[in-house]
Amino acid sequence: MELLSAMHLDELSLRFSQINMYPLFDIAHYIISVLALKEQAGTADVAQRSPLACWVSAMIYCFGGAMLSSLLLAEPLIAPLSNNTNIFLASFIWYIVFYCPGDLAYKCFTFQPLRLVLAGMKEVTRTWKVVGGVTQGQKYYKDGWLAIIAVGWSRGAGGGLLANFEQLVRGIWKPETNELLKMTYATKVTLIGSVLFTFQQRGSLPLAKHHFMLIYSVFLVVLKVRMMIGGPSMSPFSAFETLLFSSLFGWQKQASEKGTSALTAGKMSPTSSSAASANDVKESEERCPDPTLPDTNANILETERKKSSISEEEDKNDNIVSKKKD
Amino acid sequence: MELLSAMHLDELSLRFSQINMYPLFDIAHYIISVLALKEQAGTADVAQRSPLACWVSAMIYCFGGAMLSSLLLAEPLIAPLSNNTNIFLASFIWYIVFYCPGDLAYKCFTFQPLRLVLAGMKEVTRTWKVVGGVTQGQKYYKDGWLAIIAVGWSRGAGGGLLANFEQLVRGIWKPETNELLKMTYATKVTLIGSVLFTFQQRGSLPLAKHHFMLIYSVFLVVLKVRMMIGGPSMSPFSAFETLLFSSLFGWQKQASEKGTSALTAGKMSPTSSSAASANDVKESEERCPDPTLPDTNANILETERKKSSISEEEDKNDNIVSKKKD
Amino acid sequence: MELLSAMHLDELSLRFSQINMYPLFDIAHYIISVLALKEQAGTADVAQRSPLACWVSAMIYCFGGAMLSSLLLAEPLIAPLSNNTNIFLASFIWYIVFYCPGDLAYKCFTFQPLRLVLAGMKEVTRTWKVVGGVTQGQKYYKDGWLAIIAVGWSRGAGGGLLANFEQLVRGIWKPETNELLKMTYATKVTLIGSVLFTFQQRGSLPLAKHHFMLIYSVFLVVLKVRMMIGGPSMSPFSAFETLLFSSLFGWQKQASEKGTSALTAGKMSPTSSSAASANDVKESEERCPDPTLPDTNANILETERKKSSISEEEDKNDNIVSKKKD
Numbered sequence: 013m014e015l016l017s018a019m020h021l022d023e024l025s026l027r028f029s030q031i032n033m034y035p036l037f038d039i040a041h042y043i044i045s046v047l048a049l050k051e052q053a054g055t056a057d058v059a060q061r062s063p064l065a066c067w068v069s070a071m072i073y074c075f076g077g078a079m080l081s082s083l084l085l086a087e088p089l090i091a092p093l094s095n096n097t098n099i100f101l102a103s104f105i106w107y108i109v110f111y112c113p114g115d116l117a118y119k120c121f122t123f124q125p126l127r128l129v130l131a132g133m134k135e136v137t138r139t140w141k142v143v144g145g146v147t148q149g150q151k152y153y154k155d156g157w158l159a160i161i162a163v164g165w166s167r168g169a170g171g172g173l174l175a176n177f178e179q180l181v182r183g184i185w186k187p188e189t190n191e192l193l194k195m196t197y198a199t200k201v202t203l204i205g206s207v208l209f210t211f212q213q214r215g216s217l218p219l220a221k222h223h224f225m226l227i228y229s230v231f232l233v234v235l236k237v238r239m240m241i242g243g244p245s246m247s248p249f250s251a252f253e254t255l256l257f258s259s260l261f262g263w264q265k266q267a268s269e270k271g272t273s274a275l276t277a278g279k280m281s282p283t284s285s286s287a288a289s290a291n292d293v294k295e296s297e298e299r300c301p302d303p304t305l306p307d308t309n310a311n312i313l314e315t316e317r318k319k320s321s322i323s324e325e326e327d328k329n330d331n332i333v334s335k336k337k338d
Numbered sequence: 339m340e341l342l343s344a345m346h347l348d349e350l351s352l353r354f355s356q357i358n359m360y361p362l363f364d365i366a367h368y369i370i371s372v373l374a375l376k377e378q379a380g381t382a383d384v385a386q387r388s389p390l391a392c393w394v395s396a397m398i399y400c401f402g403g404a405m406l407s408s409l410l411l412a413e414p415l416i417a418p419l420s421n422n423t424n425i426f427l428a429s430f431i432w433y434i435v436f437y438c439p440g441d442l443a444y445k446c447f448t449f450q451p452l453r454l455v456l457a458g459m460k461e462v463t464r465t466w467k468v469v470g471g472v473t474q475g476q477k478y479y480k481d482g483w484l485a486i487i488a489v490g491w492s493r494g495a496g497g498g499l500l501a502n503f504e505q506l507v508r509g510i511w512k513p514e515t516n517e518l519l520k521m522t523y524a525t526k527v528t529l530i531g532s533v534l535f536t537f538q539q540r541g542s543l544p545l546a547k548h549h550f551m552l553i554y555s556v557f558l559v560v561l562k563v564r565m566m567i568g569g570p571s572m573s574p575f576s577a578f579e580t581l582l583f584s585s586l587f588g589w590q591k592q593a594s595e596k597g598t599s600a601l602t603a604g605k606m607s608p609t610s611s612s613a614a615s616a617n618d619v620k621e622s623e624e625r626c627p628d629p630t631l632p633d634t635n636a637n638i639l640e641t642e643r644k645k646s647s648i649s650e651e652e653d654k655n656d657n658i659v660s661k662k663k664d
Numbered sequence: 665m666e667l668l669s670a671m672h673l674d675e676l677s678l679r680f681s682q683i684n685m686y687p688l689f690d691i692a693h694y695i696i697s698v699l700a701l702k703e704q705a706g707t708a709d710v711a712q713r714s715p716l717a718c719w720v721s722a723m724i725y726c727f728g729g730a731m732l733s734s735l736l737l738a739e740p741l742i743a744p745l746s747n748n749t750n751i752f753l754a755s756f757i758w759y760i761v762f763y764c765p766g767d768l769a770y771k772c773f774t775f776q777p778l779r780l781v782l783a784g785m786k787e788v789t790r791t792w793k794v795v796g797g798v799t800q801g802q803k804y805y806k807d808g809w810l811a812i813i814a815v816g817w818s819r820g821a822g823g824g825l826l827a828n829f830e831q832l833v834r835g836i837w838k839p840e841t842n843e844l845l846k847m848t849y850a851t852k853v854t855l856i857g858s859v860l861f862t863f864q865q866r867g868s869l870p871l872a873k874h875h876f877m878l879i880y881s882v883f884l885v886v887l888k889v890r891m892m893i894g895g896p897s898m899s900p901f902s903a904f905e906t907l908l909f910s911s912l913f914g915w916q917k918q919a920s921e922k923g924t925s926a927l928t929a930g931k932m933s934p935t936s937s938s939a940a941s942a943n944d945v946k947e948s949e950e951r952c953p954d955p956t957l958p959d960t961n962a963n964i965l966e967t968e969r970k971k972s973s974i975s976e977e978e979d980k981n982d983n984i985v986s987k988k989k990d
Binding site: 059086091095099 | 484502513519521589
Binding site for chain 2: 804
């Protein structure tokens, strides 16, 4: 803190923490969220078949965090709908992004420099949401810091955590994956932020809240911009994750492999070893799809999934053949 | 209003608005709801395999609206279960419709003139539910009229909106469709009613509530009876919908098609044009299936869906072949 | 009651009803729940791919009842998370069961005599949960005993009732089955307990609460231990169920079959008769899989399901062939 005051950052961070998200930052959040929805496969078709389903999906993208944290805290799920101004802003942006003639609005918003600015501003709203969620959770559970973390996380990354049900609104169902099984960068960084802000609130971190909000926001914006320019291959967490994963969940395997290598030699299936290596190279990925970037880990997992579905298919075909023989 | 008083309708509508739904109208609602459940494919099997699952499904059909609006407003989900009398009535009707020897109760209730009367009475309960939902929503959100509309709508059309999860109780999962992607007549008319009653409550409509309840109920009953006699081809909304759809979500396409026809010529895929034409002929359909009626729009969509699943299948088979070659 | 006092059981049952579940019985519940999760197919893979998803699944297994009853009563869903001590106990057990080197903890807990003791203790927590749920429900709904039963049931058997969504966390989706369609022994016995405790609370049973808690617990433990030793073929309910089922839901069929046998002769499909016989031999099954035991009913249903999926597959293949011919 002395360092920060020495750098005259004290007043800056205090002013920063008093910025009102409405309207500019909220608008940036709505634009980036609706763009992410539009870039999902099949959404253009849904927008033409059922504008209402498309609108509901867009609202889940924009207000999913508030909905999920409301659900967890047994507050009205439709509370976000009662804020007319925000809903109108989000609906207006949804309308021009999806139905503007010649896709002008979409083309305008996806102009790279503008998108960078908007994405940066959206990340700032994430800080505000996590702080809001942690504060909201603290009102309910003074000491239940696990519950507080959960509320902060769901408030900041709700759209992602609700992805399965948001897709269901659009007629898509992908049970084989979800944000818990394969966390995106946004979900991870929100979880880390929620943990840190919860400890800050409990006085476990030697940092004032406004300083921490500034630092976390700068961290989010810098990472986001770097990822959008340099691609997800520059994931900031992969080293940390590999370390955490191997220290918590990987050492047993290594230990048992060493200890019982003589016993289990030859029993190890190639699948499990490839799964382990896939975990080792596990990298964070962004929700916003970027088809030009190599996504090795996803490819590996995808290939494995395909293999298994293929073998299921083969089993089925075998069944059919054997039944036909009968 | 002068016109109505001139026609001595003032007292009539006031008395009408004071009718108690319990027990007669509620019974009609339960009968029509349970009949709709029984006419779903595979329900007879479920009724034999697991009467409990069948009963839960029936309760969602009968009380889905109350459940969904409770969920949205964070009121206890099982509140409907606490009303013993209504639950017993609904359970008794469920029992005789599903388990009466020789299907006597079902045959009796589906006798066309009786069913017409019951369906008309059920529509009257819809008015009461929408009004109840709008009043309930207003208690929570004085100015959030979007939230109020949502509560009124979910209260009046909850069974339909919960259809995916009701089917899940019976072991059926159809993610590719839901009430938002393809709204039925009942869902549409409830949405319109909820919008109108919300504006009436806010004083934006020059009509007293009891007059409006009478008019809306008569409108619902007449439409319902006409549809049951004449079939869904006489949809009252198709013209209005086409107009609304093309003015809000279709003009851009036409504009861009005209403006850029030279540029995009030859790029337009046959699929998207057929989807557009499918939307143009979109018609409202009733939940109660009527196998004798042609359902062209559903057929078109079904055919498209089949095509896509077939091509997925072909992809899979190609994978298998290529893998076997390896 | 005179009999019980004569047997000096009065004080025993009073003391029994004052046992604190924390920590020993709770620990037994967590161990048995996490073991049940670990024995689900594919969980080892999930534990390696995403420890977070695995942890969430484990928490649903351990605290699903509290979550489901909270959802039904519109209390905060994450309330169980706010109890730090219990969460830590459950998480610690989850950690050692899944990640202990050489699977030592798992092997230790599944040592048959220890598992018998733990399973017995877990059944005691079921009594406490059902009583807790019934008491909680009574606070909300004084006379709505159907709602009270539902809360007691969901509190005692929440993990099972939430199974579909717990599997979704692990990327598995089995819509064709759920606890309502095919109730396990645990779900059935909890439902019976919830019904009995609700009537006891309302004063309809001539038995004090602590006596009833002792009797129900002994009943649960004895049955559970007998089933673990003797296998599910010794289901205690099958006779009672067959009687109840045939008296409530089967007599109509018999009646109509007798009455209209001349009319319907030859119309009865072989599928429906086999389905009926499958119902007649319906037996309760335990969630904990026991691969050594014959599970005839499940086999029959499984075979039927396979047949239908095979025929679907054939339909698809036919479509492909016919399409290719075009």
